[in-house]
Amino acid sequence: MQGLGLHCERCGSRMRIRTSRRLHPHYSRFYLECSHSACDYRCRGDFTVQTVNDSANSENRTTG
Numbered sequence: 001m002q003g004l005g006l007h008c009e010r011c012g013s014r015m016r017i018r019t020s021r022r023l024h025p026h027y028s029r030f031y032l033e034c035s036h037s038a039c040d041y042r043c044r045g046d047f048t049v050q051t052v053n054d055s056a057n058s059e060n061r062t063t064g
């Protein structure tokens with residue numbers, strides 16, 4: 001995965017992922033940087049996952 005489809009707010013170039021940290025099975029933090037070498041804009045983004053078919057899996061859940 002090369003990027004998240006995000007663009008730099010300064011120059012409009014594509015952002016690429018420098019690194020990511022998984023803080024939780026459904027919660028990751030991405031550190032992004034602008035792909036334009038002269039721009040060097042960096043930012044951070046949080047990615048969360050929410051279950052959408054909870055009823056189908058409710059029998060297997062052990063924790064809330």
Ligand SMILES: [Zn+2]
Nearest residue numbers: 008011034039
């Ligand atoms: Zn940029």
